[in-house]
Amino acid sequence: MESPLIRLLTGLFVFLLSVGCSTSLEIPVASDGYIDLSTRNFDENRLFPMDGEWHFYHQQLLSPQEIANKQPTTEYITVPDKYWNNPRAAEQNRPLHAYGTYQVRVKLPDYHPDLGLQIFFISSACKIYINDVLWQEWGKVGTTATTTDWSLMTIREQIPIVDDEFVLTIQTSNFVHCHSGITSHVYLGKADYILDKAKGLQVYKFFLFAGAFFLGLFFILTFFINQLEKSLLYFGLFIITFYYWNCSSYKVFHYFYPDFDWSLAARIEHFAIFIYVYAMMNFIQVKSLFPAKNTFTNVIIRLELFFAIIVWFIPTYWEYTLIHTIHIQLVQLYFIYYNFVSVRSAMISFKDSLLLTFVAVIVNINFVFFQFRQADVWFNQEINVFIINLIMLLISTVIIIYEQFWKLKDLSQKVAVASEAKTQFLSVISHEMRTPMNGILGMTDFLTDTKLDKQQQEYLQSIKTSGDSLVALIDDLLDSTRIQEGKLRVDEELFNLHALMTDIINALEIQAVEKKLYLNYELEENVPNYVISDPMRIKQLVDNLINNAIKFTEKGGVTVRVWAEELEETRLNVYFQVKDTGIGISQAQQAKIFDKFQQVDSSHSRRYQGVGLGLSICKQIVELMGGNMQVESQLDQGATFEFYVPLKKGTAPTTTENTTVNSSAEPSKSLHILVAEDNALNKKLILMGLKKFGYEADSVSNGREAVQTAQKKQYDLILMDLQMPEMDGIAATIAIRAFTSPHRPYIAALTANAFDEDKNRAMQAGMDEYLIKPIRLQRIETLLLKLEKEISTS
Numbered sequence: 001m002e003s004p005l006i007r008l009l010t011g012l013f014v015f016l017l018s019v020g021c022s023t024s025l026e027i028p029v030a031s032d033g034y035i036d037l038s039t040r041n042f043d044e045n046r047l048f049p050m051d052g053e054w055h056f057y058h059q060q061l062l063s064p065q066e067i068a069n070k071q072p073t074t075e076y077i078t079v080p081d082k083y084w085n086n087p088r089a090a091e092q093n094r095p096l097h098a099y100g101t102y103q104v105r106v107k108l109p110d111y112h113p114d115l116g117l118q119i120f121f122i123s124s125a126c127k128i129y130i131n132d133v134l135w136q137e138w139g140k141v142g143t144t145a146t147t148t149d150w151s152l153m154t155i156r157e158q159i160p161i162v163d164d165e166f167v168l169t170i171q172t173s174n175f176v177h178c179h180s181g182i183t184s185h186v187y188l189g190k191a192d193y194i195l196d197k198a199k200g201l202q203v204y205k206f207f208l209f210a211g212a213f214f215l216g217l218f219f220i221l222t223f224f225i226n227q228l229e230k231s232l233l234y235f236g237l238f239i240i241t242f243y244y245w246n247c248s249s250y251k252v253f254h255y256f257y258p259d260f261d262w263s264l265a266a267r268i269e270h271f272a273i274f275i276y277v278y279a280m281m282n283f284i285q286v287k288s289l290f291p292a293k294n295t296f297t298n299v300i301i302r303l304e305l306f307f308a309i310i311v312w313f314i315p316t317y318w319e320y321t322l323i324h325t326i327h328i329q330l331v332q333l334y335f336i337y338y339n340f341v342s343v344r345s346a347m348i349s350f351k352d353s354l355l356l357t358f359v360a361v362i363v364n365i366n367f368v369f370f371q372f373r374q375a376d377v378w379f380n381q382e383i384n385v386f387i388i389n390l391i392m393l394l395i396s397t398v399i400i401i402y403e404q405f406w407k408l409k410d411l412s413q414k415v416a417v418a419s420e421a422k423t424q425f426l427s428v429i430s431h432e433m434r435t436p437m438n439g440i441l442g443m444t445d446f447l448t449d450t451k452l453d454k455q456q457q458e459y460l461q462s463i464k465t466s467g468d469s470l471v472a473l474i475d476d477l478l479d480s481t482r483i484q485e486g487k488l489r490v491d492e493e494l495f496n497l498h499a500l501m502t503d504i505i506n507a508l509e510i511q512a513v514e515k516k517l518y519l520n521y522e523l524e525e526n527v528p529n530y531v532i533s534d535p536m537r538i539k540q541l542v543d544n545l546i547n548n549a550i551k552f553t554e555k556g557g558v559t560v561r562v563w564a565e566e567l568e569e570t571r572l573n574v575y576f577q578v579k580d581t582g583i584g585i586s587q588a589q590q591a592k593i594f595d596k597f598q599q600v601d602s603s604h605s606r607r608y609q610g611v612g613l614g615l616s617i618c619k620q621i622v623e624l625m626g627g628n629m630q631v632e633s634q635l636d637q638g639a640t641f642e643f644y645v646p647l648k649k650g651t652a653p654t655t656t657e658n659t660t661v662n663s664s665a666e667p668s669k670s671l672h673i674l675v676a677e678d679n680a681l682n683k684k685l686i687l688m689g690l691k692k693f694g695y696e697a698d699s700v701s702n703g704r705e706a707v708q709t710a711q712k713k714q715y716d717l718i719l720m721d722l723q724m725p726e727m728d729g730i731a732a733t734i735a736i737r738a739f740t741s742p743h744r745p746y747i748a749a750l751t752a753n754a755f756d757e758d759k760n761r762a763m764q765a766g767m768d769e770y771l772i773k774p775i776r777l778q779r780i781e782t783l784l785l786k787l788e789k790e791i792s793t794s
Contacts, residue, residue: 030054032076036107037188038164043113047187047194050104050168054079057101061141064132064169067103077102081181099143099173102182108164116194117168118187119155124180126151129169130159145175150262156198158191212243234283241276245269267311270319274308277331284338300334441467441774442685446692467774489756490625494650495535497527497574501562504539508546517550518557527564527574530650537625538645541618542576545641548615549580552639556581570649573627579640585633593631594619618643671716671787673697676706676732677750678724682773686719686750689777693784703727707735715745717787719780722751722762730765737766746787750775 029035030052040048056077057067066072079102108115119128125139125148139151159166174180187194219236223229281301285294307327311319444464452460505521512519542560549558561577585593594615622629625645633639673690677683678701690697698713700706704727706720718736722729733747748769749762759770771779 030079030104033074033103034105034107038107038109040109042109042115042188042190045190045193047118047189049185049187050106051079051185053077055103056081057103059098059143060101061099061143061171061173062101062169063171064103064129064167067101067169079104079182079186080184096180097145097175098180099141099148099171100181102170102172103167105167106165106188108161108166110164112164114158114191115161115188116158116191117155118189118194118198119182120184124151124172124174124177125149126173127171128155129167130161131167133160135159141171141173143173148173148175150174150176156194158195209243212239216240216243231283231286234279234286237279238276238283241272241279245272245276267319270311270324271308274304274311274327277327278304278308281334296337297334300330303330436681437467437470437774442682442689442777445777446688449692490537490621491534492532492648493535494530494532494653496529496652497531497538497647498523498529500535500539501542501560504542504546505560508543508550511547511550512557515550515554517553517555519546519550520557520559522559522561524561524563526566527562528572528649530652531574532648532650533645534625537621538576541621541643542578544615544618545576545578545643549578549582549639549641553580553582556638565644567646572647572649573644574647575642575644577640577642579638581638584635584637585631585639586635590631590633594629671695671784671791672714674706674709674713674715674718674745675699676701676703676718676724676729677721678702679721682721682750686775686780689780690784692777693781695784701725703729703732703735706732710736710745711739714743716791717783718745718747719750720747720767722749722753722758729767730761733762733765733767748783 029037030050032053033055035050035052037048037050042048053076055067056075057072058075060072062070062072081102125141126137127134127141128136136155136157140147140149142148168186170182172181216236216239219232219239223233223236278301281297281304285297285301304327307323311323314323441464444460444467447460448464501521501523505519509519546558546560557580559577559579561575561579563575565573565575567573619629622643622645627643627645629641629643631639631641673695675683675686675690675697677686677699683699683701687697687699697719698709698715700709702724703720706718707727710718720729720733724732727735729749729751736745736747746769747767748771749759749767750771750773751758751762752773753759762770769783771783
């Protein structure tokens with residue numbers, strides 16, 4: 001919980017960010033039209049401003065000779081000059097659109113290097129004289145709007161001065177722009193420094209604008225990709241338009257195209273101004289710093305967009321004089337209101353104001369910078385402009401990226417929680433479905449051994465087929481989830497590949513015969529008997545492909561072929577091919593046949609049932625094992641599925657005389673067995689199965705009873721359910737394994753939990769076998785025979 005001190009400091013921090021700086025202009029060094037710079041060292045790499053009182057001839061366009069010969073009435077005006085203002089000679093502002101002449105005499109040191117002049121942004125037509133010589137001319141100076149050709153100028157040039165004194169005369173006229181006359185500083189300095197600085201600043205500007213442009217474009221494209229976070233769109237627009245205005249403006253056009261139409265360039269500049277303000281305000285709005293239905297902010301935002309549109313249609317004069325003035329006032333009001341809201345929010349909640357504080361950094365740096373530009377203070381030093389802009393770009397970018405990272409992190413945590421919830425849900429559903437399916441399929445097996453007429457046998461076979469399909473669907477869903485979460489394991493063990501394939505073919509041949517299809521099997525000689533891999537995964541892959549081939553084939557049959565390709569002395573690729581004469585797959589379907597929930601026959605009236613997970617899972621399992629799967633097919637001409645997996649060569653296990661068992665010998669039926677199962681039907685099913693195989697067994701209904709019973713009697717086999725009341729199977733197994741008795745019972749888990757982590761927990765607790773429900777009676781019989789052999793050989 002935040003302390004009042006933290007809240008107070010946060011509020012103070014936001015408040016300080018919102019406070020502008022009060023600065024004053026540099027003290028003028030010019031007086032009565034004369035500047036003494038004779039004490040300045042022009043060998044230094046610096047610029048010397050020529051601010052102060054210049055001669056000013058209002059409504060007069062005079063050359064130096066005319067001023068010297070006629071000696072007209074002179075006034076004094078402070079340079080930089082704001083809107084022809086003459087506070088010393090008059091009580092009111094000069095007319096905005098007019099013409100006049102500035103002049104100043106400059107005293108230099110006896111010795112000085114070649115000098116240069118820098119005049120930035122004279123928004124007028126102008127002529128510049130050095131002594132009596134016309135040095136620069138921009139546009140066409142005139143006394144009326146029709147005789148004046150307005151131009152924008154920025155001068156950084158060497159001036160022809162050899163003496164220790166010179167006179168600078170500037171004629172200007174303006175009938176369009178809102179800034180008239182010399183509106184910024186006039187600097188004098190070493191020519192080499194000014195020229196080098198001009199080139200460097202141009203590089204800085206283009207570098208900064210290019211970086212801002214591509215960064216803004218990145219945020220905009222990110223928005224269009226995800227279509228979720230509008231703040232990215234507005235932030236991208238803000239970056240591009242703001243840095244175009246601050247770093248390049250319409251000078252970028254005149255730099256490459258000197259004859260570019262100034263009116264069009266000016267419209268583009270002011271369009272950028274309105275759009276950057278519009279984007280910034282929307283960014284704040286999207287971040288919910290203001291209520292969504294705040295009438296005051298919404299009106300200002302819409303006005304800025306309106307200004308951005310009409311700037312293309314109204315006369316430039318009205319845009320400069322009226323629209324621009326209203327825009328500045330709206331921006332001032334908006335930022336004042338914004339800072340009021342931000343301070344209030346920060347004082348209320350530190351946590352909620354964290355993002356607000358970050359956004360305040362962007363907004364207020366922008367606002368203070370805007371105020372400095374309006375006040376014409378030291379920010380007019382262009383290297384400082386570049387540095388401030390660069391700092392602002394870096395800060396704002398770091399803030400928005402940090403915020404997006406924070407959101408992505410929060411989203412990833414939510415995704416992880418949702419994924420865990422999905423896994424837990426599937427685990428519970430799987431468990432709850434496998435438990436009754438165990439009873440259904442188990443009782444079906446018992447019914448198969450009873451006397452039934454032909455119709456009853458068909459009904460029973462339908463129940464068995466449907467139950468097997470449901471169990472297969474559950475397995476597919478669990479496998480798909482495991483693969484998505486990276487939890488599907490591939491084990492390695494030694495097994496007989498020939499025997500595995502024979503068992504698969506024999507089991508599926510019944511389905512082929514029922515549909516009057518052939519099932520051919522070809523095993524090439526270069527395939528070794530024993531290999532090291534995961535037999536359960538290989539069986540799953542081959543089973544699925546043959547099942548699919550039989551399902552989609554009505555005439556002919558299925559051919560299974562297996563061959564090997566040597567890689568190294570101990571490694572090889574084994575290829576499995578399943579070829580059918582079925583309905584085939586179109587080229588369009590082949591492109592997505594391995595996608596989830598896709599089937600060859602995907603129509604609503606399809607004859608072939610299934611959800612389309614099998615092939616998707618098979619391909620992912622093959623790739624997880626380091627192999628590849630592909631398909632070749634034509635519609636109505638069958639299909640060929642082929643995959644390979646890398647395997648290790650194995651050697652056949654050896655048996656000794658002591659471990660040789662006569663496989664034809666009858667089991668002793670002397671195993672002591674305990675069944676721990678809380679579900680009454682499943683318990684009954686297991687006991688019936690054991691009795692069918694000639695075994696009697698004790699039974700309990702929870703883990704605590706299993707432990708107590710195992711303490712009183714020695715058992716060879718304990719069939720242990722995992723989820724039981726009072727004490728589960730894991731805890732019961734750990735307790736039984738803690739007994740000091742030298743006799744160690746074989747404990748097999750009977751469970752509906754099919755996840756690998758559940759199996760790992762069971763095996764770590766001391767279980768010897770993990771049987772997943774529904775458990776077929778053949779599995780229990782195999783386990784009983786295995787234990788009989790172990791006991792007889794011990």
